[in-house]
Amino acid sequence: MTAQAGDLLVEQIAPRLRALVPKSVKPVGAEDTEELVQDAIVIAAQMLDSVERHGKKVTPGNIAYYAVLHMRSGRRSQGSSRIDTMAQGTQLDANSTVLSFEEEVGYDPELDEPVTLEQLLASEHEDPSMEAARNIDWELFLATHDYRYGVIIKGMAEGRSLKDTAAAQKEWYPGMWQLKQHMAEEVREYLGEEAIAESVQVPRWKASIAVDRERAACRADRRRR
Numbered sequence: 001m002t003a004q005a006g007d008l009l010v011e012q013i014a015p016r017l018r019a020l021v022p023k024s025v026k027p028v029g030a031e032d033t034e035e036l037v038q039d040a041i042v043i044a045a046q047m048l049d050s051v052e053r054h055g056k057k058v059t060p061g062n063i064a065y066y067a068v069l070h071m072r073s074g075r076r077s078q079g080s081s082r083i084d085t086m087a088q089g090t091q092l093d094a095n096s097t098v099l100s101f102e103e104e105v106g107y108d109p110e111l112d113e114p115v116t117l118e119q120l121l122a123s124e125h126e127d128p129s130m131e132a133a134r135n136i137d138w139e140l141f142l143a144t145h146d147y148r149y150g151v152i153i154k155g156m157a158e159g160r161s162l163k164d165t166a167a168a169q170k171e172w173y174p175g176m177w178q179l180k181q182h183m184a185e186e187v188r189e190y191l192g193e194e195a196i197a198e199s200v201q202v203p204r205w206k207a208s209i210a211v212d213r214e215r216a217a218c219r220a221d222r223r224r225r
Contacts, residue, residue, distance in 0.1 A: 001049045012060035013044050017067060025071045028088040029098040042077035043067045141190050149183045152176070 001009075017040045022033045025040070044067040051058050074080065074089030081087040085096045101118035108115050142150045148171075155165030166176040 001045065001052060005048050005052050008060060009041070009045055009048055013048070013063050013067075014041050016060065016064035017041055017044060020064060020068050021071065024068050028074070028091050029086070031088070036071060039077045040067045040071050043070050043075070046077065137191060141187065145183070145186060146179070148176075148179055149186075152180055152183060 018037055021037045021040050025036050027033065027036060044063050047063050047066060048058075051063075070080075074087070074092040076088055079087070080089060084090060086098065090096045091098065101116065103117045104114040105117050106115035107113075138153075142153070148169075151169055152162070152165060155162065155168075160168075162176055162180060163173050166173040169176075
């Protein structure tokens, strides 16, 4: 784009778009007016560059007009997909809808509280990625230390006492107890001082949901009284 075209964009086209877009283009999803204005200016710049390269002449009003038409149809400077679920065109065609997690999707008469989308989608299970990462850490630790550490940990996971584990392995119990203490020191050194505390800590996202549910339950209890 030449300097002359750049001046035309800044001085004549952009002001038109700032006046037209807020009145003519409806935001889709999480878009806001300022974002739409900036997107329209980028589209106008792309048009202006194209017509200039092809040696055509247009007026600032024409560029602004067609940029607004593109925006209204769902086109954006980064693309015009009508297949992508999150794309503006797909949403304008009513083929998909983006909702806030705070969107009310029902009502719980027992708690006398609305049910939000967040509560329906929140999983009570552990994050698979966190579980996999923890398993990798333990596998690396056990592979590089005394094989009996794995025996002790397996016994703990199965709910057996250290005495039962030692008897099953035909090991001397006091020796196994000392080995367990030594393992604990090496685990702290290998994974860090905060590793054990972090492993039993409730994730923040889950804690927030638990707090919301407890608050709703308390309000319901007060109303019953």
